[in-house]
Amino acid sequence: MSGFVFSEKPIEIVSGEGPYLYDDGGREYLDMGASYACVPLGHGHEAVDRAVREQLDELTFVQASYPVAARTALYDLLAETAPGDAENVWLCNSGAEANEAALKFARAATGRSKIVATMQGFHGRTMGALATTWKDKYKRPYEPLIGDVEFVPYNDPAAMADAVDEETAAVIVEPIQGEGGINPGTREFLQTARVETATSGAALVMDEVQTGLGRTGRLWASDRVDVVPDMLTAAKGLGNGLPIGATLCRDWVAEAHGSHGSTFSGGPVVSAAAGATVSTLLEAEPPTRAADIGAYLRDRLAELENARAVRGEGLMIGIEVGRGANGILRELALEHGLLALPAGRTVVRLLPPLTITREHADQAVAALAAVIDG
Numbered sequence: 361m362s363g364f365v366f367s368e369k370p371i372e373i374v375s376g377e378g379p380y381l382y383d384d385g386g387r388e389y390l391d392m393g394a395s396y397a398c399v400p401l402g403h404g405h406e407a408v409d410r411a412v413r414e415q416l417d418e419l420t421f422v423q424a425s426y427p428v429a430a431r432t433a434l435y436d437l438l439a440e441t442a443p444g445d446a447e448n449v450w451l452c453n454s455g456a457e458a459n460e461a462a463l464k465f466a467r468a469a470t471g472r473s474k475i476v477a478t479m480q481g482f483h484g485r486t487m488g489a490l491a492t493t494w495k496d497k498y499k500r501p502y503e504p505l506i507g508d509v510e511f512v513p514y515n516d517p518a519a520m521a522d523a524v525d526e527e528t529a530a531v532i533v534e535p536i537q538g539e540g541g542i543n544p545g546t547r548e549f550l551q552t553a554r555v556e557t558a559t560s561g562a563a564l565v566m567d568e569v570q571t572g573l574g575r576t577g578r579l580w581a582s583d584r585v586d587v588v589p590d591m592l593t594a595a596k597g598l599g600n601g602l603p604i605g606a607t608l609c610r611d612w613v614a615e616a617h618g619s620h621g622s623t624f625s626g627g628p629v630v631s632a633a634a635g636a637t638v639s640t641l642l643e644a645e646p647p648t649r650a651a652d653i654g655a656y657l658r659d660r661l662a663e664l665e666n667a668r669a670v671r672g673e674g675l676m677i678g679i680e681v682g683r684g685a686n687g688i689l690r691e692l693a694l695e696h697g698l699l700a701l702p703a704g705r706t707v708v709r710l711l712p713p714l715t716i717t718r719e720h721a722d723q724a725v726a727a728l729a730a731v732i733d734g
């Protein structure tokens with residue numbers, strides 16, 4: 361397989377700084393997708409890059425059985441920021457792996473197999489995570505998958521209550537669906553998932569791979585609905601561009617998690633990147649800023665004539681455009697130097713770095729207005 365983003369005119373990106381990317385011809389692009397939310401602090405963030413360089417100078421890798429300072433520091437940081445007491449940390453290399461681990465831990469800790477997931481949900485593309493992902497197109501060529509997954513309509517509390525029973529190992533759910541079109545979960549729905557799993561002895565897994573680390577204006581989107589999950593998964597922005605994922609677990613899950621492992625778990629370089637990213641997110645203002653700029657951006661987007669709906673929280677925003685999003689994205693990139701993402705067929709998705717200013721937001725709105733309303 362080769363690159364296929366804009367196949368008739370590929371954009372070759374050679375460098376990046378803050379919210380901007382530059383191609384081989386020196387052309388500037390405003391990266392309003394943050395390359396799938398992977399650079400919450402922007403490209404080339406000084407503290408993260410420095411931490412990575414310093415770690416490279418000391419030690420690139422040692423297996424996880426030897427404690428190294430960068431990994432230990434990251435364990436502590438993540439435990440400190442964890443919602444409630446989900447303080448036991450498992451590190452891996454991607455969002456799919458973080459969810460894969462969560463599903464395995466839930467099965468081991470409960471001795472049950474059934475997983476409840478949501479329609480339009482997305483949890484990754486490994487065989488287990490994929491089985492809990494809704495879209496048929498992603499699954500069909502690879503079936504049979506792990507089986508015993510029941511899907512309920514998102515934001516339907518009664519269906520959730522019906523589905524969770526004494527055979528349920530886990531409910532896996534995004535607090536705001538990302539790939540599925542930017543659909544915020546209601547408090548009632550997510551609280552129902554919490555209450556029903558607690559009552560039946562199942563584990564609640566909040567997939568915060570996209571919503572986590574300040575994107576929605578809070579460190580974790582679970583906080584918005586006052587849900588403390590049994591497991592929380594994070595990845596995408598965790599290493600500000602380096603590949604790392606995490607599964608945070610409550611004691612009862614961690615104590616009975618079975619035997620799981622990964623060679624690269626918490627390698628020193630990615631741990632250094634994640635440690636610097638999380639500390640910057642905690643010390644500086646990016647989450648609060650995401651809330652402010654996000655509200656401003658959503659208000660301005662709502663004024664677009666052909667925006668049928670603007671959904672989201674903080675800087676996780678979906679614009680329902682009522683026609684194919686891909687053509688719009690191509691025009692935005694090639695004619696206006698604005699990089700955005702799709703979320704389903706008719707939704708333009710924005711997941712910019714949390715560090716953008718009002719001027720960047722205005723620049724994005726102007727480009728979107730020209731293409732969507734033009």
Ligand SMILES: *Cc1c(COP(=O)(O)O)cnc(C)c1O
Nearest residue numbers: 454455456482483484538569570
């Ligand atoms: C992107 C995503 C994943 C998968 O993460 P990968 O790092 O691509 O494996 C899982 N869950 C959600 C909510 C995501 O947005």
